[in-house]
Amino acid sequence: MKPLLSIVFLFSLFFIVRSQNIPLGSTLSASNLNQSWPSPNNTFAVGFIADGSAYFAAVTYNGFPVWKAGGDSGAVKSSASFQFLSNGNLRLINSSGAVVWQSNTAGRGVSSAALDDTGNFVLRNSTGVVWSTFDNPTDTLLPNQNFTSSKKLVSGLYSFRLLNSGNLTLQWNDSIEYWNSGVNSSTNINFTSPILRLQPIGLLSVTDLSSSAPVIMAYGSDYAEGTDILRFLKLDSDGNLRIYSSPKGSGPIPTERWAAVSDQCQVFGYCGDLGICSYNDTSPICGCPSENFVPIDPNDSRKGCKRMVEIQNCPGSATMLQLDHAMFLTYPPELVSQVFFVGISACRLNCLVSGSCIASTSLSDGTGLCYLKVPEFISGYQSPALPSISYLKVCGPIVPNPSASSLGNGKGNGWKLHAWIVAVVVIVTILCLVTLEGGNVKGIVDKRLVDHEMDMEQVIRAIQVSFWCIQEQPSQRPMMGKVVQMLEGITEIEKPPAPKAVVETSSVGGTSVNVSSTVSAFSNFAASAPAPSSSSSLQTQRISSFVSGKNLEKASSISSPHVSGRNMERASSSLLRSERDYHTL
Ligand SMILES: *[C@@H]1O[C@H](CO)[C@@H](O)[C@H](O)[C@H]1NC(C)=O
Ligand SMILES: *[C@@H]1O[C@H](CO)[C@@H](O)[C@H](O)[C@H]1NC(C)=O
Ligand SMILES: *[C@@H]1O[C@H](CO)[C@@H](O)[C@H](O)[C@H]1NC(C)=O
Ligand SMILES: *[C@@H]1O[C@H](CO)[C@@H](O)[C@H](O)[C@H]1NC(C)=O
Ligand SMILES: *[C@@H]1O[C@H](CO)[C@@H](O)[C@H](O)[C@H]1NC(C)=O
Ligand SMILES: *[C@@H]1O[C@H](CO)[C@@H](O)[C@H](O)[C@H]1NC(C)=O
Ligand SMILES: *[C@@H]1O[C@H](CO)[C@@H](O)[C@H](O)[C@H]1NC(C)=O
Ligand SMILES: *[C@@H]1O[C@H](CO)[C@@H](O)[C@H](O)[C@H]1NC(C)=O
Ligand SMILES: *[C@@H]1O[C@H](CO)[C@@H](O)[C@H](O)[C@H]1NC(C)=O
Ligand SMILES: *[C@@H]1O[C@H](CO)[C@@H](O)[C@H](O)[C@H]1NC(C)=O
Ligand SMILES: *[C@@H]1O[C@H](CO)[C@@H](O)[C@H](O)[C@H]1NC(C)=O
Numbered sequence: 001m002k003p004l005l006s007i008v009f010l011f012s013l014f015f016i017v018r019s020q021n022i023p024l025g026s027t028l029s030a031s032n033l034n035q036s037w038p039s040p041n042n043t044f045a046v047g048f049i050a051d052g053s054a055y056f057a058a059v060t061y062n063g064f065p066v067w068k069a070g071g072d073s074g075a076v077k078s079s080a081s082f083q084f085l086s087n088g089n090l091r092l093i094n095s096s097g098a099v100v101w102q103s104n105t106a107g108r109g110v111s112s113a114a115l116d117d118t119g120n121f122v123l124r125n126s127t128g129v130v131w132s133t134f135d136n137p138t139d140t141l142l143p144n145q146n147f148t149s150s151k152k153l154v155s156g157l158y159s160f161r162l163l164n165s166g167n168l169t170l171q172w173n174d175s176i177e178y179w180n181s182g183v184n185s186s187t188n189i190n191f192t193s194p195i196l197r198l199q200p201i202g203l204l205s206v207t208d209l210s211s212s213a214p215v216i217m218a219y220g221s222d223y224a225e226g227t228d229i230l231r232f233l234k235l236d237s238d239g240n241l242r243i244y245s246s247p248k249g250s251g252p253i254p255t256e257r258w259a260a261v262s263d264q265c266q267v268f269g270y271c272g273d274l275g276i277c278s279y280n281d282t283s284p285i286c287g288c289p290s291e292n293f294v295p296i297d298p299n300d301s302r303k304g305c306k307r308m309v310e311i312q313n314c315p316g317s318a319t320m321l322q323l324d325h326a327m328f329l330t331y332p333p334e335l336v337s338q339v340f341f342v343g344i345s346a347c348r349l350n351c352l353v354s355g356s357c358i359a360s361t362s363l364s365d366g367t368g369l370c371y372l373k374v375p376e377f378i379s380g381y382q383s384p385a386l387p388s389i390s391y392l393k394v395c396g397p398i399v400p401n402p403s404a405s406s407l408g409n410g411k412g413n414g415w416k417l418h419a420w421i422v423a424v425v426v427i428v429t430i431l432c433l434v435t436l437e438g439g440n441v442k443g444i445v446d447k448r449l450v451d452h453e454m455d456m457e458q459v460i461r462a463i464q465v466s467f468w469c470i471q472e473q474p475s476q477r478p479m480m481g482k483v484v485q486m487l488e489g490i491t492e493i494e495k496p497p498a499p500k501a502v503v504e505t506s507s508v509g510g511t512s513v514n515v516s517s518t519v520s521a522f523s524n525f526a527a528s529a530p531a532p533s534s535s536s537s538l539q540t541q542r543i544s545s546f547v548s549g550k551n552l553e554k555a556s557s558i559s560s561p562h563v564s565g566r567n568m569e570r571a572s573s574s575l576l577r578s579e580r581d582y583h584t585l
Contacts, residue, residue, distance in 0.1 A: 078095075088105050090105065108130050140232050141234075149194060153241075158171070159235070270286070290398060292309070308395075317395060338371050352391075
C-alpha cells in the first residue's frame with residue numbers, strides 16, 4: 001500500500017509541477033534579479049539579466065540568455081518590468097513607462113503562459129499555442145526548435161537565414177551575403193519547405209518533407225558526447241554563427257564547438273566602416289588604415305574609422321594609400337558590379353581617377369581580378385597570408401600608422417627584441433656563410449644579446465628558419481605559411497642542409513633598395529609619398545624608407561638579400577612581418 005501511495009503522491013506532485021502555469025497578471029521586475037519564472041525542472045527560467053548597465057528580459061539557461069524580449073533593442077534600466085497582462089499580452093516596459101516590446105497577443109483568448117523544459121516559453125488559449133519564443137527567435141536556436149525559411153536570427157546588423165533551397169546564409173545589413181553553405185550536391189535533394197534543427201547531441205541538420213533523413217550541415221566538435229549538456233546555435237554580435245555547449249550548472253560561459261566563418265576577419269563589417277581587421281596572436285583586432293583616419297569610438301575599435309579630411313574637401317590632392325597584404329571584402333551582390341579584370345597598376349589608377357571609386361583591391365592571386373569599391377561601407381582585412389594589395393583614396397599627405405614600437409602597451413620591448421632578432425639573423429647568416437657551419441646555433445649568437453631580455457628559444461627558431469630561407473635551391477625554401485608556422489613553433493624545424501657559398505656580393509652595410517624594402521615591411525602600412533603637386537598627384541610614388549631612423553639603422557646591416565636574391569628578400573621581409581604581427585598591436 002505504502003509504495004503505491006507514495007507513487008501516487010509523487011505522480012500528483014509531478015503533475016502539479018508539469019502544469020505549473022504563469023497566471024495572467026504576473027509581473028517580473030528588473031530591480032530584483034532573483035525573481036523568475038522557472039521551467040518545471042529548473043533547466044530554464046524567464047527573468048531579467050544584467051549585461052553591464054543594461055537589463056534584458058530573457059529566457060535563460062545557466063544564467064545565459066537564449067531568447068531576449070525585443071532582441072538587441074530590448075535593453076532597459078533597472079526599474080523596468082516584464083508584464084503578462086490580464087488581456088493576454090506580454091510586454092516589456094522601460095523605466096519611463098514606455099512599451100519597449102510586446103507579443104501583440106491581447107484579446108486573442110490567451111489564458112496561461114508556461115516555460116517548458118525545452119526552453120520554449122508559450123502563451124496558450126483554451127485550444128492551443130497562440131505565441132511562443134520558439135516561433136519568435138531572437139539570436140539563438142535551441143535543440144528541437146524548428147527554424148524555417150520564414151524566420152531569421154538577428155544580432156546587430158547581422159542576420160542568419162535558411163533559404164528555400166536548404167542553404168544557410170549570413171548577411172550584413174540584410175544585403176551583403178558573407179557566408180552561404182549548401183547541402184552536399186551529391187545528396188540530390190530538392191528542398192521545398194526545409195526545416196533547420198539543432199539536434200540535442202550537437203548536429204545541425206536540415207530536413208524536408210521530400211527527404212526521409214535529415215541532411216547534416218555541421219557537427220559540433222563534441223557531438224554525441226557527454227550527458228546533461230545543452231547545445232545551442234547562436235548568431236553572435238561579431239556576425240559569426242556558432243554552436244555552443246554548456247553542461248548543466250556550469251555557469252554562464254558556454255564553450256564554442258563550431259563557427260560558420262572560420263576566419264573572423266572575413267565577416268563583413270566586423271571592424272566597422274573603413275576599419276581594418278587583422279590578428280594578434282590570439283584574436284582578431286580592428287585598426288584604422290593609416291593616421292589619415294581616426295577611430296569613430298576610441299573605446300570600441302569595432303565601430304570603424306573616419307577620415308580626418310573628407311575626399312571632397314581636397315580636390316586635386318587625393319592620392320592612393322597602399323596597403324600591402326590587404327583586401328577589401330567583396331561579396332554578393334557587390335561581386336557583380338565591383339569586379340574587374342585589370343592588372344595592379346590599373347586597379348590603382350582607375351580608382352584614383354574615378355570619382356565613384358574610393359578604394360580598390362588587386363587580388364594578385366592569379367585570378368587577375370580587381371575590386372573597385374564605391375563610396376559605401378568599406379570592410380578591410382590585412383594578413384601576411386593575403387597576396388592582395390589594396391589602395392584607399394585619401395587626402396594627401398599620407399601619414400602611415402606608426403611602427404609597432406610606438407603603439408604602447410609596454411610592447412616597445414617586444415619591438416626592440418624583434419629588431420635584435422633581425423640583427424641576430426643577419427649576423428648569423430653572414431657568420432654561417434663564412435664558416436659554412438650550421439650546426440651550433442647557440443655558439444653563433446652574439447653574447448651581448450644575452451644581456452637583453454630575450455627568448456633564446458625564439459632566437460634559435462628564427463635562426464634555424466633563416467637557414468631554410470637561404471637555401472640555394474628555390475624548391476628547398478619553405479613556403480611562407482610554413483615559415484610562419486616554424487616561427488610560431490607550431491611546426492618542428494628540421495635541420496637545414498648547410499648552405500653553399502655564393503657570397504660574391506655580400507657587402508655588409510649594403511644599404512639602399514633592398515634594405516629599405518625589407519624595412520618597409522615593419523611599418524604597419526606601407527607608405528606612399530605625399531603628392532608633390534596636384535598635377536603629378538596621379539603618379540604618387542611609393543617610398544618605403546618611411547620608418548624611423550633607428551630601425552633603419554638596425555636593419556641596415558641586412559645584406560642577405562644580396563646573397564640569394566629576390567626570394568630571400570621576400571622571405572625575410574615576410575618573416576619580419578609575421579613576427580611583428582604576432583607580437584605587437
Ligand atoms: C538575491 O539572492 C541573493 C542570494 O541568493 C541574495 O544575497 C540577495 O539579497 C537577493 N536579492 C534580492 C533583491 O532579493
Ligand atoms: C523608454 O522608451 C521610450 C520609447 O522608446 C524612450 O523615449 C525613453 O527614453 C525610454 N526611457 C528610458 C529611461 O530609457
Ligand atoms: C529537464 O527536462 C528536459 C526536457 O525534458 C530534460 O532533457 C532534462 O534532462 C531535464 N533536466 C533535469 C535536471 O531533470
Ligand atoms: C487559440 O489560438 C489559435 C491560434 O491563434 C486560434 O486558431 C484559435 O481559434 C484560438 N482558440 C480560441 C478558443 O480562441
Ligand atoms: C517541429 O516540427 C515537427 C514536425 O516537423 C513537429 O513534430 C514538432 O512538434 C515541432 N516542434 C515544435 C517545438 O514546434
Ligand atoms: C543598411 O542598408 C540601408 C538601406 O537598406 C542603408 O540606408 C544603411 O545606410 C545601411 N547601413 C549601413 C551601416 O551602411
Ligand atoms: C547553395 O550553396 C552552394 C554551395 O554550398 C552554392 O553553390 C549555391 O549557389 C547555393 N545556392 C543558393 C541558392 O544560394
Ligand atoms: C559529398 O558527399 C559525397 C558522398 O557522400 C562525398 O564523397 C563528398 O566528399 C561530399 N562532398 C563534400 C563537398 O562534402
Ligand atoms: C531536383 O530537381 C532537378 C531539376 O528540377 C531534377 O532534375 C532532379 O531530378 C530533382 N531531384 C530530385 C531528387 O527530385
Ligand atoms: C589580442 O587582442 C585581444 C583583444 O583585443 C586581447 O584581449 C589580447 O590580450 C591580445 N593579445 C595579445 C598577445 O596582444
Ligand atoms: C570612453 O571611455 C571613457 C572611460 O570609460 C569615457 O570617459 C569616455 O566618455 C568614453 N568615450 C566614448 C566616446 O564613449
